[in-house]
Every structure is written in structure tokens, then in C-alpha cells.
Amino acid sequence: MQNVYLVEALRTPIGSFGGALKDVGAVQLATTVVKEVWQRSSLSAECIDEVVLGNVLKSGLKGNPARQAAIHSGIPVSVPAITIDKQCASGLRAITLAYHQILAGDSNVVIAGGTESMSNVPHLVMNARWGQKLGDLRTVDALFHDGLHCAIEGYHMGITAENLVERYLISREEQDIFALESQQKAIKAKEQGKFEEEIIPVAIKSKHGATLFTEDENIKNTNLEKLLTLKPAFKENGTVTAGNASSLNDGAAAVIVASEQAVKEYNLKPLAKIRSVASSAVSPSIMGIGPVPATQKALTRANLTIQDIELAELNEAFAAQVLAVNKELGLPEEIINVNGGAIALGHPIGCSGARILVTLVHELRRQKKQIGLASLCVGGGQGVSIIIEAV
Known part of the structure; x- marks a missing residue:
């Protein structure tokens, strides 16, 4: 089996809900990052076999956002593109699909990642197409309807976190301390410029001209006292709050996935090698535990143990x-999300899987570590994991 490599790994800054990126759509965010990873690779257009992007909240985006982003990036119309939806793991699943395409011999070079603009998700008018004979027309928020509610259990994803709180006896203080540490690590990483090599600016156009959005805006300078005062968000007498859960955000991330043959033939400079990938499924009511079986499966496939993992990016859907x-x-706590996670940086759901991998790639190289894990839980009761080795 040939080796498969990550050649470029970039992301946009992450915007707050209704923040700096509120007028920049998911396709534009994807276009920005797809174009940049391609240009930095110096690959000629005919070398690209496909573009694969994750995106969850597609209402109003028109068909196949990946195809739109590919063409807007200048990639030839002869290059196919596909958009996939695996909830919060969409961006990472896009990358693992690229990996599988290359292993199967169907592709040599694939641009893969994810994009989401949660600020631009519309409200939907239900039952309008065939007429509402009596009563009020009902509108629903597609953000909740298609993204934040479990379609199977019929309740908010936050309740699945509360279910884990009960099962694993996790205290409110444990969650708030974890959330605070995520914010503190992100603040420190930002101050030290750790995100600079993975972030590309986004041009924001207005009637006054264009400005460049260059850094994550979701990070908060908070303290434990403030976090402890927040009310439960999803359940009376619950412990999951807005402070110890991820937020609503905008952003995009992408990598170039290349075969060993392509790396040699096109003189590419790989950042990491993919050791294994895995998906799993669990009860939708405890969807947050999905990374456990996915990671165990990935470790087995890579012939590794959990002790071999030197850095881990576990997506922070909820602290619990x-x-x-x-x-x-x-895992040792000191190797998990060393630069903060989604609670601090934000969770643009279709992007996050690619985002955590981008961050992991750069941090492994910065610390001169080798083996890294990226994993996410998935709404509906699933998990996706990838293990990489820095080169």
C-alpha cells in the first residue's frame, strides 16, 4: 500500500457569529482557502484530480458548494468536485475520502477540506409550497433545524452532552475549568503567533473598499467566576452552558492530499503522512462519545497504541x-488541544474537521513531534478519527 501525504494545510481565521465574516458566504470562504493551498503547492491545474469539501448548512448556497469554490478558484472546469455532509466531521471526512480515492488508485492529488458560514444560514418558511389553508405559516431556523438538533432523537445536541455528564459523572466545575483552559491556551497561542503560519487572510469587501480579516475573533478573556455564573443552556438543572460549549462560527480550511507518486513526480514538499483513518457509530443519544471507537479503530489500523500519540486535537463540541x-x-491532558479548541476558537461545523487537522499538522512540526491524532464526534451518533505522522 502506497503512502499518502498532506502537502499543504491552511485555514481562514474563524469569525464569530454575526461578526467580521457575516457578509462572506461559505462558498467565498472555501474559494479563498482552496485557491491558496493550490497556489502554494505550485501544482499545475491538470495535476488536480478532484476537489472534495465538507459543508453542512447548505440552504441558500445553491448546488454543490465544492464545485462552485473550485471554479471560482480558477481550477479548470474539467476537474470534478463533490460536497459531502457528515455533520461536524464533514471537513475531516472529505479528507479521508480523498485518502481513500488515492489508495484506490482513482486519484493522485485531491484538494479537500470544509467550509461553513453559520452567520448566513437562512430561516425557512415551512409548508409554503402547496399553501397553508388555515393558520399561520411557520418559519424555522435552518441553523437549528438542519445543524444543531439531532434528527434522530429530536432534541438539541446539547442534551447529548448532558447525557454524557450523567453517564460519566462529570461536574459543572470540571467543564468550566476545561473551557477556561481552552480560552487561556488559545489566547497564549494567538499572542505567540502560533496560528500565523496556518491562517490566510480573508478579503472583506464593503462600499468603503476591502479590508483583510487576519485573526480569530471568537477567543474570550474570561475567568472561572464568570463561567460558573452562566445558566444551563439545554436542560433545567443541567451543567452544559454557553461558556463550556462550542459557539456558532464562520470559516474554511483545506489541505492537499497527494500520493507518494505525485509527491515524487511533482517535487512536492509533504508536511505529514496519513497513517490511518477510521469512522465509527454509537447511539445518537450519546453522539459525543463517537471519537472513542473511531480512535481505537484508527490505532489498530496504524499498528499503534494510545501511548504512541504525541499530540491530539479532539474537537470541543462540548467540554463534557x-x-x-x-x-x-x-490521553495525557497536556497533549490535548494545546492551542485551545472549538470552545475558544469556534466551531464552524462543516469546517472544523479540516481545521483541527490543519492545526495539528503545524503543531506537530513546530514541536518536532511525530504522531498526532485528530478526532470529532458527529451528530446522529458517529465519530471520525485520523492519525498522521509529521515528515
């Missing part, structure tokens, strides 16, 4: 969810 996952995995 990451805490529950690590009660099962047993």
Missing part, C-alpha cells in the same frame, strides 16, 4: 464531551 472521551481514551 471531550472530558467523557478522554475518560475512555486516557
Whole structure:
């Protein structure tokens, strides 16, 4: 089996809900990052076999955002593109699909990643197409309807986190301390310029001209006292709050996935090698535990143990969810989300899987570590994991 490599790994800054990127759509965000990873690779257009992007909240985006982004990036119309939806893992699943295409011999070079503009998700008028004979027309928020509610259990994803709280006996204080540490690590990483090599600016156009958005705006300088005062967000007498859960955000991220043959033939400079990927499924009611079986499967496929993992990016959908996952995995706390996670940086759901991988690639190289894990839980009760080796 040939080796498969990550050659470029970039992301946009992450915008707050209704913040700096509120007038920049998901396609434009994707176009920005797809174009940049392609240009930095110096690959000629005919070398690209496909563009694969994750995106969850597609209402109003028109058909196949990946295809739109590819063409707007200047990639020839002869290059196919596909958009996939695997909830919060969409961006990472796009990358693992690229990996599988290359292993199967169907592709040599694939641009893959994810994009989401949660600020631009519309409201929907239900039952309008065939007429509402009596009563009021009902509108629903597509953000909640298609993204934040479990289609199977019929309740908000936050309740699945509360279910893990009960199962794993996780306290409110544990969650708030975890959330605070995420914010503190992100502040420190930003101050030290750690995100600069992975972030590309986004041009924001207005009637006054264009400005460049260059850094994550979601990070908050908070403290434990403030976090402890927040009310439960999803359940009376619950412990999951707006402060210890991820937020609503905008952003995009992408990588170039290349075969060993392509790396040699096109003189590419790989950043990391993909050791293994895996998907799993669990009960939708405890969807947040999905990374556990996915990671265990990925470790087996890579012939590794959890002790071999030197850095880990576990997507912070909820503090309780990451805490529950690590009660099962047993990773050292000091190697998890060393630059903060989605609670601090934000969680643009279709982008996040690619974002955590981009961050992991750069941090492995910065610390001169080798083996890294990126993993996410998935609404509906799933998990996706990838193990990489820095080169």
C-alpha cells in the first residue's frame, strides 16, 4: 500500500457569529482557502484530480458548494468536485475520502477540506409550497433545524452532552475549568503567533473598499467566576452552558492530499503522512462519545497504541464531551488541544474537521513531534478519527 501525504494545510481565521465574516458566504470562504493551498503547492491545474469539501448548512448556497469554490478558484472546469455532509466531521471526512480515492488508485492529488458560514444560514418558511389553508405559516431556523438538533432523537445536541455528564459523572466545575483552559491556551497561542503560519487572510469587501480579516475573533478573556455564573443552556438543572460549549462560527480550511507518486513526480514538499483513518457509530443519544471507537479503530489500523500519540486535537463540541472521551481514551491532558479548541476558537461545523487537522499538522512540526491524532464526534451518533505522522 502506497503512502499518502498532506502537502499543504491552511485555514481562514474563524469569525464569530454575526461578526467580521457575516457578509462572506461559505462558498467565498472555501474559494479563498482552496485557491491558496493550490497556489502554494505550485501544482499545475491538470495535476488536480478532484476537489472534495465538507459543508453542512447548505440552504441558500445553491448546488454543490465544492464545485462552485473550485471554479471560482480558477481550477479548470474539467476537474470534478463533490460536497459531502457528515455533520461536524464533514471537513475531516472529505479528507479521508480523498485518502481513500488515492489508495484506490482513482486519484493522485485531491484538494479537500470544509467550509461553513453559520452567520448566513437562512430561516425557512415551512409548508409554503402547496399553501397553508388555515393558520399561520411557520418559519424555522435552518441553523437549528438542519445543524444543531439531532434528527434522530429530536432534541438539541446539547442534551447529548448532558447525557454524557450523567453517564460519566462529570461536574459543572470540571467543564468550566476545561473551557477556561481552552480560552487561556488559545489566547497564549494567538499572542505567540502560533496560528500565523496556518491562517490566510480573508478579503472583506464593503462600499468603503476591502479590508483583510487576519485573526480569530471568537477567543474570550474570561475567568472561572464568570463561567460558573452562566445558566444551563439545554436542560433545567443541567451543567452544559454557553461558556463550556462550542459557539456558532464562520470559516474554511483545506489541505492537499497527494500520493507518494505525485509527491515524487511533482517535487512536492509533504508536511505529514496519513497513517490511518477510521469512522465509527454509537447511539445518537450519546453522539459525543463517537471519537472513542473511531480512535481505537484508527490505532489498530496504524499498528499503534494510545501511548504512541504525541499530540491530539479532539474537537470541543462540548467540554463534557471531550472530558467523557478522554475518560475512555486516557490521553495525557497536556497533549490535548494545546492551542485551545472549538470552545475558544469556534466551531464552524462543516469546517472544523479540516481545521483541527490543519492545526495539528503545524503543531506537530513546530514541536518536532511525530504522531498526532485528530478526532470529532458527529451528530446522529458517529465519530471520525485520523492519525498522521509529521515528515
